[in-house]
Amino acid sequence: MPHSTTAAAPARPRTPSSLPPFPSGLPEAPIQRISLEQLMRREPAAEQELWEACHTRGFFYLDLGGGEPEPGPGLTLASGADELERLSHGAFRLPAETKQAAAMARWRSLFGYKGPGIVAKEDPHRRRDVGEFWNLSKDDVLGQSSHPVAYPELLQEARPLLADFMRAAHEVGLLVLEILATRLGIPAGQLASKHRLDQPSGDHVRLTYGPGNPEAATTTATATATATAAQIKEEADTRITTFAHTDFGSVTLLFNWLGGLQIENHDDGGDGGKTTAATATKSWEWVRPVPGHAICNLGDAMREFAGGRVASGRHRVVAAPGAQAALDRYSVVYFVRPEDSVVLEDLTPGAARKPEAERWTAVRWIEERSRALGNDIRKND
Numbered sequence: 001m002p003h004s005t006t007a008a009a010p011a012r013p014r015t016p017s018s019l020p021p022f023p024s025g026l027p028e029a030p031i032q033r034i035s036l037e038q039l040m041r042r043e044p045a046a047e048q049e050l051w052e053a054c055h056t057r058g059f060f061y062l063d064l065g066g067g068e069p070e071p072g073p074g075l076t077l078a079s080g081a082d083e084l085e086r087l088s089h090g091a092f093r094l095p096a097e098t099k100q101a102a103a104m105a106r107w108r109s110l111f112g113y114k115g116p117g118i119v120a121k122e123d124p125h126r127r128r129d130v131g132e133f134w135n136l137s138k139d140d141v142l143g144q145s146s147h148p149v150a151y152p153e154l155l156q157e158a159r160p161l162l163a164d165f166m167r168a169a170h171e172v173g174l175l176v177l178e179i180l181a182t183r184l185g186i187p188a189g190q191l192a193s194k195h196r197l198d199q200p201s202g203d204h205v206r207l208t209y210g211p212g213n214p215e216a217a218t219t220t221a222t223a224t225a226t227a228t229a230a231q232i233k234e235e236a237d238t239r240i241t242t243f244a245h246t247d248f249g250s251v252t253l254l255f256n257w258l259g260g261l262q263i264e265n266h267d268d269g270g271d272g273g274k275t276t277a278a279t280a281t282k283s284w285e286w287v288r289p290v291p292g293h294a295i296c297n298l299g300d301a302m303r304e305f306a307g308g309r310v311a312s313g314r315h316r317v318v319a320a321p322g323a324q325a326a327l328d329r330y331s332v333v334y335f336v337r338p339e340d341s342v343v344l345e346d347l348t349p350g351a352a353r354k355p356e357a358e359r360w361t362a363v364r365w366i367e368e369r370s371r372a373l374g375n376d377i378r379k380n381d
Ligand SMILES: O=C(O)CCC(=O)C(=O)O
Pocket: 206, 208, 242, 247, 254, 255, 256, 260, 261, 315, 316, 317, 330, 331, 333
């Protein structure tokens, strides 16, 4: 199948180190850097850092090392993410009809292509997003899906790369879950038994694309401590690549090369919780991309399993700041999610059983949440 590589946007330098720098002087989220190698050796200090990060903001950087004596998941993730970023350049420039043939809306699926122009049901400004996704199902890539999506050839050909990346991301995600389980008193192996690679789940790789905008490259939005009418207007004018959301699953591993990711300020501006949807502009903090590091965050399912003792941090993607805004932005994400049939419930010792009506399975929860973000997903029977 031919795939077009003609691009309207300027050609994108391939080497991350040649990108314009992330500007200084922006409010940045103070998130921890934690070593994957130390976590894999189960070093208590690293486990403590992980625990602290997970019950405050629910976000941390994962230092992938690179100096490992033997190729491990860190190396597979770092090199796989770079390769998938390069693949994305072509994948988002496929002809519109090729992308639409695999559209999530057409397949009424969580997986496939998502185009721009979606309005999140809860957005007070009724903005249309500008971001595009390729959601590539783990079960599809590993050849175990009962509803395979007809991905274009370019992506089908990348299955070996995607499969290696998925296995490594899943392994690292499970390590994070097991460390948290120990802290929470959840019996060893219980979370792993709800996240088996060979069972149907919503796990997927997401490739994301946000178009660069050379005209926006000089203005840099800043978050400030007080919300004024001007800031509310500025928020209404903010171009959204991906609407504010919490991730639905258990653990997310994210790779990005340009800024644009923002997380909600944990201490809500110090106003004692008076922040409302209308004044929420003050609460966004930027996440600076750090070479050699993944960004890791927890999702809603892990928060449920932990009985609310860990955070599923709210975040969104806007145009990259400063000179970076001119360039097309890509990110590569892996979502570790519970198996479809797993009930989302508190697994900590002594937790009460939820009433029957509230015992939602992961698949039902994820589909409901996706619909709330504006996606046309099939209804459960
Ligand atoms: O592109 C990014 O940096 C974040 C993407 C994200 O939050 C998501 O796809 O859930």
